Each structure stands twice: as C-alpha cells, then as structure tokens.
Amino acid sequence: MPTRRRMIALAGGIGAIALARPAIVQAGALPGLPATMVWSVYDVGSTGYVEASAIADALGRAYGARVRLQPSGTSIGRILPVKQKRASHGWLANELYFAVEGLHEYAALDWGPQDFRTLLGRKNAFSVVATRESGITRPADLKGKRMAFVPANSSVNIKIEPILAFAGLTWSDVELVQFPSYGASLRALIEGRADCAGAAPAAAALRELEASPRGIAWVELDPANAEGWKAAQRAVPFVEPFRETIGAGLSAEKPAWVMGYRYPMITVPAETSADETYAVTKAIAESFDLYKDANPIMPRWSVAEAGTPPMDAAFHEGAIRYLRERGQWSAAHQAWQEGMLKRHGALQAAWQRFAPEARSRGLEGETLGKAWGERRAAALAALS
Incomplete structure (x- = not known):
C-alpha cells in the first residue's frame, strides 16, 4: 500500500497530469454530465484524495469535465458543502452513516438525519x-x-x-x-x-x-x-x-x-437530478481503464464491485438506472434499497416530530443526543 509520502506525490503527479494533458475524448458530451463539479474529499495525502484525483483526471480526459477537489480533515467540513450545495459530490466515509442516522455531531437541532444518496463506493x-x-x-x-x-x-x-x-x-x-x-x-x-x-x-x-x-x-x-x-x-x-x-x-x-464496508462513497443530496447522477455514475464507470492503475487500490472501483450494496445510505435512482442497464442490479439489491429508504424515511419523520419538542424543552448537547437516541431506537424498532 502507498505510504503517506507516496500518496502525496501521486496526488501531485495526477494534478500535474490533469493540467498537462488535454481531454482524449472531446465528443464529450455525455448528456447530463456537468461540465464542472466540486468534490468534497478527505485531506491531501489520504487514500480518498488520491482516488478522487485519479478519477477526476480520467473524467477530464474522457469527457472534458472539470473537477475541483475541496479537501477537509473533518466530517462536518466534508458534508456541509454538499448540504449547502457548494460541492456537488462528497467522497465520504462513515460520517455519511452518522449524517443519515442523526448520530454524534449530527444529533443537533441544525442537523438531524440528512437525506443523502450514494452513486458508487469502493470496498474497504x-x-x-x-x-x-x-x-x-x-x-x-x-x-x-x-x-x-x-x-x-x-x-x-x-x-x-x-x-x-x-x-x-x-x-x-x-x-x-x-x-x-x-x-x-x-x-x-x-x-x-x-x-x-x-x-x-x-x-x-x-x-x-x-x-x-x-x-x-x-x-x-x-x-x-x-x-x-x-x-x-x-x-x-x-x-x-x-x-x-x-x-x-x-x-x-x-x-x-x-x-x-465502503470508503469513499460518492454522495449527493437525494434531490439531485436523476439524469445528472446517471451521467456521473456512467462516466466514472466507463472511464475505469483510465484510472484503474493509479494505485493498488483503484481496481476496487470497478463498477461490478463499487456499484453494489450495502452502503451507508441508499443509492440514488439515477445510479440505479445505470446499474440496471449494466444488468448488475439484482432483486436482492432492490430489496436492500427499499429497506434503506424505509429506514431513512422513518428516522427523518421521527426527527420532524422530535426537533420541535427538543427546542421547546431547551435540549442541547448530550441531553439532546440521549433523548434523540431513545426516539431513534423506537423508530427503528417499529420497522422490525
């Protein structure tokens, strides 16, 4: 596996290559694929940063898409730009699970369970x-x-x-x-x-x-x-x-x-256009040959591996459309998806009832987290 020093060097090398090489396929124009994207990622030197750099370079070469990476060393620092739509995609780890479940720092009145969806995620x-x-x-x-x-x-x-x-x-x-x-x-x-x-x-x-x-x-x-x-x-x-x-x-x-488990998981708000998520998923999947050798872990981005459940959040419908086209979205995958959507919906509904009560009672910090934990457990138990 690459050392931190090697990963930093590789990330720098990929960035230099992206600047030096023109797109090799300018018939670029994959319908629905954004011309520019901002990806919220882990810090420079992390494996997630190196992987995102390699795939961003491939999308530039294959489709002429321009991707800017926005690194952050904190969970909130990666998720907040996606929530606020200052980043189009988050390359997330288990902070995605915490966000959709309303756990830890997301058990707060300005957060609660978030409505996010995944496109692809590398097995780890x-x-x-x-x-x-x-x-x-x-x-x-x-x-x-x-x-x-x-x-x-x-x-x-x-x-x-x-x-x-x-x-x-x-x-x-x-x-x-x-x-x-x-x-x-x-x-x-x-x-x-x-x-x-x-x-x-x-x-x-x-x-x-x-x-x-x-x-x-x-x-x-x-x-x-x-x-x-x-x-x-x-x-x-x-x-x-x-x-x-x-x-x-x-x-x-x-x-x-x-x-x-999955890290990184390419994540978007649930409301993102299905045509856009279909195009981004397709672009990443079909430019695989351009990035698969960037480092030893990259072969795990093969869509046959990266496009299957489980993930920390349900898949986006646009991603599922592409996976169905490839013939790799099974009945078992769909059953998992439906279960996750029910889980997300139950927690979001429970939070909508809980948050006004918490405000009126002046709950905050650990007290709020404990009260929400009990409400969350009850909502999940009702799904069983």
Missing part, C-alpha cells in the same frame, strides 16, 4: 486486530480482553460494534483501555498495553506490530455464519463479509475474512 476492509500472543482470532475470543478504545473516534467505534455483536457480545464484555488517538491505540498493541483494537489492515503502524515479537492476528468473521452476520448487520446495516488480501499480516496466499 476493517476488523479487530490483535497481538498473536493474545490468542484472539474469532469474535468470541474478545470476551474479557483488553480493547484499545478512543472515545472520540466514532468512525472506528461504530465498526467494532458489529464485530462484538457477531459473537453476541457488547462493549461491557471487553475491558476498555482508553487512548487519545487512533495511532496511539495501535501502538498500545506493540507496547503490550492492550490486546486488540479496531483497525483497517492498511494502517501503517500495523506493519510494526507484524514485525514485533508480539506478532499480529486478525479477528476473522466466517462468511458462512448466517446468524453472526445477521447480528452484525442489525448492529450496523452497512457491513458485509469481505476477503482481504492487502495489509499487515495479509497477502494473496494468506487472506482473512473480515468485515467489508
């Missing part, structure tokens, strides 16, 4: 990483173990919950050891201060764990365990089985079945 891997000496290899092995935990790292914590649920466990079944940052939580394994932590396999710090005397192991989630996956998806609906071969302790010869 996540699981609990452990020291080999701990003996942890399955979700059930986590019971009673020291779990490195970062209270403010909501996007990691939300993905640990389904792994615990896979074995019928909760946070109360592990010994939480708090750390101030994601990097510190992973270093704790190397230093012997924790047994396990939630992590993406590509995290650079894990190479040091792999080479250390403590060794590295991944909690594997058996894809054939239907009950385990049902419990995991009840906890968080955007996860799926995923066979990972890239990352610390992993290879094509030594893969692991872990938890799949």
Whole structure:
C-alpha cells in the first residue's frame, strides 16, 4: 500500500497530469454530465484524495469535465458543502452513516438525519486486530480482553460494534483501555498495553506490530455464519463479509475474512437530478481503464464491485438506472434499497416530530443526543 509520502506525490503527479494533458475524448458530451463539479474529499495525502484525483483526471480526459477537489480533515467540513450545495459530490466515509442516522455531531437541532444518496463506493476492509500472543482470532475470543478504545473516534467505534455483536457480545464484555488517538491505540498493541483494537489492515503502524515479537492476528468473521452476520448487520446495516488480501499480516496466499464496508462513497443530496447522477455514475464507470492503475487500490472501483450494496445510505435512482442497464442490479439489491429508504424515511419523520419538542424543552448537547437516541431506537424498532 502507498505510504503517506507516496500518496502525496501521486496526488501531485495526477494534478500535474490533469493540467498537462488535454481531454482524449472531446465528443464529450455525455448528456447530463456537468461540465464542472466540486468534490468534497478527505485531506491531501489520504487514500480518498488520491482516488478522487485519479478519477477526476480520467473524467477530464474522457469527457472534458472539470473537477475541483475541496479537501477537509473533518466530517462536518466534508458534508456541509454538499448540504449547502457548494460541492456537488462528497467522497465520504462513515460520517455519511452518522449524517443519515442523526448520530454524534449530527444529533443537533441544525442537523438531524440528512437525506443523502450514494452513486458508487469502493470496498474497504476493517476488523479487530490483535497481538498473536493474545490468542484472539474469532469474535468470541474478545470476551474479557483488553480493547484499545478512543472515545472520540466514532468512525472506528461504530465498526467494532458489529464485530462484538457477531459473537453476541457488547462493549461491557471487553475491558476498555482508553487512548487519545487512533495511532496511539495501535501502538498500545506493540507496547503490550492492550490486546486488540479496531483497525483497517492498511494502517501503517500495523506493519510494526507484524514485525514485533508480539506478532499480529486478525479477528476473522466466517462468511458462512448466517446468524453472526445477521447480528452484525442489525448492529450496523452497512457491513458485509469481505476477503482481504492487502495489509499487515495479509497477502494473496494468506487472506482473512473480515468485515467489508465502503470508503469513499460518492454522495449527493437525494434531490439531485436523476439524469445528472446517471451521467456521473456512467462516466466514472466507463472511464475505469483510465484510472484503474493509479494505485493498488483503484481496481476496487470497478463498477461490478463499487456499484453494489450495502452502503451507508441508499443509492440514488439515477445510479440505479445505470446499474440496471449494466444488468448488475439484482432483486436482492432492490430489496436492500427499499429497506434503506424505509429506514431513512422513518428516522427523518421521527426527527420532524422530535426537533420541535427538543427546542421547546431547551435540549442541547448530550441531553439532546440521549433523548434523540431513545426516539431513534423506537423508530427503528417499529420497522422490525
């Protein structure tokens, strides 16, 4: 996997190429494709920034479209421009789930559950990483173990919950050891201060764990365990089985079945024109050959992988139109879509009833979040 330095260099190189090369297909004119777009993305140097740069360059070369990337290091900083229509698309991670569910910073009176839709999303891997000496290899092995935990790292914590649920466990079944940052939580394994932590396999710090005397192991989630996956998806609906071969302790010869999710997910407001989202989805899918070799992760943008559920939000109808044309939108995909639309609608309706009450009672901060959490749980329980 590229280092941060290599990713920054690649992003710069892609930008230089985009300026130097004219579009190679000027019959450009893919109906409905905007001539200019602004994409809200993660910081320069992130994998998401590099991926967006490569695809933006491809759209310029293939269709003459001009794309400006607007990087931000915060969840709100990426989502607010999309909400306010200062950015046409957001390249988002699990902040999308928090936004559509009204969780964490979005459990606030000026936010609440947002109405967003996805076009495509690259598959990514996540699981609990452990020291080999701990003996942890399955979700059930986590019971009673020291779990490195970062209270403010909501996007990691939300993905640990389904792994615990896979074995019928909760946070109360592990010994939480708090750390101030994601990097510190992973270093704790190397230093012997924790047994396990939630992590993406590509995290650079894990190479040091792999080479250390403590060794590295991944909690594997058996894809054939239907009950385990049902419990995991009840906890968080955007996860799926995923066979990972890239990352610390992993290879094509030594893969692991872990938890799949999507990052980045190309996101738009639900009200965006279906003709536009159809055209953007088609343009990204059909310029694949121009960006697939930009870095080792880019092949996962193949529409056969990136255009399937689950996602953190429902697909946009324009994207589904294109996926149907390709013959890859199945009855199972449509059932998932309908379930997500019902979930979105139920939460938005619950918020519309809750927000005026919260204002009249003067609720804010943690008090508001707790009250909304109870209302949200009731709305979701009514869907079951």
